[in-house]
Amino acid sequence: MPVLDQVVLPPGWEISPRLLAAWPIDGLHTLELWPRGRTDDGRIRWYYRLSRGRRTIFAASDISSAAGATLTTGELIRAARTVLSYLTLQPGDTDPEYFDGYAGTQLAWRDAHAEDLSLYALEDVCGYCGGVDHVSPGCTAR
Numbered sequence: 663m664p665v666l667d668q669v670v671l672p673p674g675w676e677i678s679p680r681l682l683a684a685w686p687i688d689g690l691h692t693l694e695l696w697p698r699g700r701t702d703d704g705r706i707r708w709y710y711r712l713s714r715g716r717r718t719i720f721a722a723s724d725i726s727s728a729a730g731a732t733l734t735t736g737e738l739i740r741a742a743r744t745v746l747s748y749l750t751l752q753p754g755d756t757d758p759e760y761f762d763g764y765a766g767t768q769l770a771w772r773d774a775h776a777e778d779l780s781l782y783a784l785e786d787v788c789g790y791c792g793g794v795d796h797v798s799p800g801c802t803a804r
């Protein structure tokens with residue numbers, strides 16, 4: 663398995679050309695992420711980029727770990743699931759204002775793909791194999 667800065671990446675993950683940990687979610691979508699410093703209260707601040715093919719859909723660093731988290735394979739898996747769960751929010755999941763900051767391309771992506779991709783963001787079942795002892799970013803069965 664690839665190792666990035668001494669952290670073993672989860673099964674099936676890659677190191678992206680940008681030197682970020684990259685989770686190939688399905689045939690078209692990839693979530694890249696890697697820490698970008700810490701918040702004032704000691705949380706890992708995650709930079710992330712969700713792309714479809716070569717096109718960036720979302721890129722930001724507005725999601726953080728729990729306080730005191732250290733960078734491990736398990737933490738990467740947790741962060742990937744958390745990030746994807748936000749990016750696949752759909753109308754009805756949250757306040758309508760949540761989407762006010764979305765660009766047109768992001769809204770179009772949400773309407774076309776968020777529902778399908780949200781399967782891989784579930785917190786109690788793996789979207790690949792249906793296993794209940796791990797979440798999708800850590801699936802070893804695919």
Ligand SMILES: [Zn+2]
Binds near residue numbers: 791792804
């Ligand atoms: Zn699985």
